[in-house]
Amino acid sequence: MDRQKIRWIIFTGLFVIVALAYTVEIKMVSQPSFEVKKSFDYIESLPEGTILMVSFDHEASSLPEVQPISLVLIRHAFRNNLKIIGLSLFAEGTAIGYRTLNRIAAEYDKRYGYDYVFLGFKPQHIAAILGMGESIYDVFPRDYLGHLTDTIPIMDSVENYDDIEMVISITDGDRAVQWIEYAGPRYNQKIMAGLTAAMITSYDPYLSSGQLSSVIGGLKGAAEYENLYGEPGKGNRGMPAQTAAHLYLVVLIVIGNIIYFRNRKRQGRGGL
Amino acid sequence: MSTRLPLAVCLVSGVVMFLQYFSRHPVAKLVYQTVTNDWWQVIFAFTLIVGVAGFIKISLRKISRKEDVTYSLIAMGGLIAMPTLAMIGGTGIESPFQWAFENLLAPMQATVFSLLAFFVASASFRGFRARSIPAAILLATALLVLIGRLPLAEHISESIPELTFWIKNYPSMAARRAILIGIGLGSMTTALRVILGIERTYLSGK
Numbered sequence: 001m002d003r004q005k006i007r008w009i010i011f012t013g014l015f016v017i018v019a020l021a022y023t024v025e026i027k028m029v030s031q032p033s034f035e036v037k038k039s040f041d042y043i044e045s046l047p048e049g050t051i052l053m054v055s056f057d058h059e060a061s062s063l064p065e066v067q068p069i070s071l072v073l074i075r076h077a078f079r080n081n082l083k084i085i086g087l088s089l090f091a092e093g094t095a096i097g098y099r100t101l102n103r104i105a106a107e108y109d110k111r112y113g114y115d116y117v118f119l120g121f122k123p124q125h126i127a128a129i130l131g132m133g134e135s136i137y138d139v140f141p142r143d144y145l146g147h148l149t150d151t152i153p154i155m156d157s158v159e160n161y162d163d164i165e166m167v168i169s170i171t172d173g174d175r176a177v178q179w180i181e182y183a184g185p186r187y188n189q190k191i192m193a194g195l196t197a198a199m200i201t202s203y204d205p206y207l208s209s210g211q212l213s214s215v216i217g218g219l220k221g222a223a224e225y226e227n228l229y230g231e232p233g234k235g236n237r238g239m240p241a242q243t244a245a246h247l248y249l250v251v252l253i254v255i256g257n258i259i260y261f262r263n264r265k266r267q268g269r270g271g272l
Numbered sequence: 273m274s275t276r277l278p279l280a281v282c283l284v285s286g287v288v289m290f291l292q293y294f295s296r297h298p299v300a301k302l303v304y305q306t307v308t309n310d311w312w313q314v315i316f317a318f319t320l321i322v323g324v325a326g327f328i329k330i331s332l333r334k335i336s337r338k339e340d341v342t343y344s345l346i347a348m349g350g351l352i353a354m355p356t357l358a359m360i361g362g363t364g365i366e367s368p369f370q371w372a373f374e375n376l377l378a379p380m381q382a383t384v385f386s387l388l389a390f391f392v393a394s395a396s397f398r399g400f401r402a403r404s405i406p407a408a409i410l411l412a413t414a415l416l417v418l419i420g421r422l423p424l425a426e427h428i429s430e431s432i433p434e435l436t437f438w439i440k441n442y443p444s445m446a447a448r449r450a451i452l453i454g455i456g457l458g459s460m461t462t463a464l465r466v467i468l469g470i471e472r473t474y475l476s477g478k
Contacts, residue, residue, distance in 0.1 A: 130304075242422075
């Protein structure tokens, strides 16, 4: 069979398997990982009125994987009456962040300006992260809607990181690394990250050293958090499709190797 | 003079920013805030101008040479359309700019990102072979991690997630740490070389 045909079969197979798995509702419950449990317990332990900063540091392309994380985290925060300062250090995360916050806020009857605020986007993320350590007002003189930041009620008690319990960076790249490297050591800011699964290993050293408080990784992390939260959402919804795709890859790798060894044997070169 | 002045600016900026990190004096704080909040943003704005100008130049050159004309025209169209929409209707949440972002750019990006899954599937079939012992170890590890990341794993065997956890936290982390330490040392060395004027590639190597 020629290569082009094989490629088409593989592509069609993946499409059919993922589409089928997505349409079928299968509940897949797994034990929450240590990190997800730690994230959940930490948010759960915070007293009402505590201020969290949620940074939507991702592009639209990774939305299916990281949005379930931000949705469940914000739901959890609002259910526990925590306050949220939203922002984005990635231009494309701005509208996504604003819409996500507004959507969840409406579910919990939270008021803009009192229970949450969205500061918008600031270019040059390192400068913004460092600048907010001194004064958030200087970096964001106005919020996303154009209100003067110092006139917004939720900001009354906030000057810089000293008044923020934790920064949660929802990211599909290394933006959380900058939070860890700049807001962490200089301002002692606690950082949590919501990541795509592919990025988890990049953050392991920071996690192990304690520079990163905890992490929620990929769709599986979101699904585990949703199970702890008690309301299955987009994370759980996507797990069958992700499981099917992983199993499909495993099958392809096995078949590919069987063909490889068979061909080697035919050519008289057995073994590794 | 054309070399000495940038070198002097670089040396002073580097030394001042290095020293201010260790001081909580109001002057140090003011210098720090001015540089991070104002100067850095202004410099960034100029780099955008350079980037856009470069992009237009390359696209126009391609169009004049009749190379990838369609792609270049679409790219130029996007470059003109988005700022025009922003200037006409602003960048607010209900603006045409946001509409274009959410209904054109976001789906296009998601599409390109999704295509990766297909390439990974094809590559894993054609390229992931146990050609040697190291390749076989890599292959076995990849299979284990692929299965270990599934909710099904713990139902197959409890030791699969444990093994995945071990791979992630020991061999993988050791390699990652080595890379990070290497990057850190490399960054420090490069910064010192730039501050001291040894590294001059930003001056066209003069």
